[in-house]
Amino acid sequence: MEVEKGLLPFSIAALGAIFIITVIIAVVLIFLALKFHIDINLKFEYEKSFSDLLMLSLLRLNYNSTYSAYRVLAERDVNGFDDDMKKFLSDKITLMADADCFHLANSTSYILSTTCEAYKQTGEAFIFKPYNPNKLVEEMTLTYNQVER
């Protein structure tokens, strides 16, 4: 009976310690979640802005004096899509996005891709396909992995 009495203060102290530790961990976790939320939101905003402008710039590029990158992609089923065109677009995407891996795709297939898998950032744009009997608008999606510096 005497031993049990002696243990009571220790039990109360242990409960207090557990309570304090739990409160501290909870507060720290809440703050960490807030920080993560702020960071991830900002990252998302920056990447969205970057990807949209990347697609805009890519499509506005001149392939030669007659064709823009937009026309090369929009009329590829009619005029063809040769290796020079593919190399031009690949080089520009790599340079502009600072990406080691990427793929440019429409809703059904890849148009251009690297051997490695791209998944980190995505930019989208709709292009007009004047000579396509099935669908006049095509959704272009560029997915790339930006090199982290």
Place this chain on the structure above:
Amino acid sequence: MLLLQKRQSKGIALTISAVLEGLFLIGIVALGYWLILSIILDIHVTTLSSDNERHAINLANVLLSYENLAYVKDGKIERGVLEVEKLDNFASKKGSTYDFNKSEFVSGMLENYKEIVFGYPNSLNIVTVVDFDSCKQDTGCTSWVTTLVGPSSVEGLAVNDFVRCLSENFKNTPQDWARRLGGCGAGGVIGGGIGFLIAGPLGAAIGGAIGCGIGFLTTLWDPGDIKKCGINAMPESLKYFLTSGRFAAAEGLPTLIRYPDGSMHTGRIIVSVIEWR
């Protein structure tokens, strides 16, 4: 007797364990307090720097459609296409990316600032456009850089905070007056010596008075207080830059640069925003 000894040893054991427990608890509370404070500080910096980053992204987006920079075709602004002639006129400095290591390039960039109406209030914005297609190993990349200043309001200026902080930290203790008198004495001796060498006894008197005044003024505040006020009044974005070593949105946004022959180069527009709040 044996019972008394037993009770005493039990009491000692209990006291020691209670003290150890108390110390352990105090340690946990102190650690938690430190952890929470450091995380709060971290969140404070993150919130402010994320504001700056957001402002930098927004301003870069605005500049990409700004008529004084963007290419205009048939009366329509082509967003994201910057014209070289307009960049030449707009930029404070044009050079290579290697020029950023030269002090005269950076000072020229800061001195030739432009005021913009669409900038954030009380902000200093450094805009850099880099032409990626012109990059060479030996000469670097062609770049245009300019400093833009947003509208300013007196209430928000950091100098006000600095002056307010100094006035709040003006002390009248004997040690402070001893320091000021010491400053006056040292300034007086130096000023008097210089004055004597230039104009004899009269010069010594005038130089001593001037030297005393300067010495008194420079020691009005404790150097620690001046440093503290300087750090407190420093813009948060500058603190962020000094602690993290980089400006916000340092990677920039993609852009095209249109040359007079119609050729398009790929590049980046990098906007750094420093705000006084």
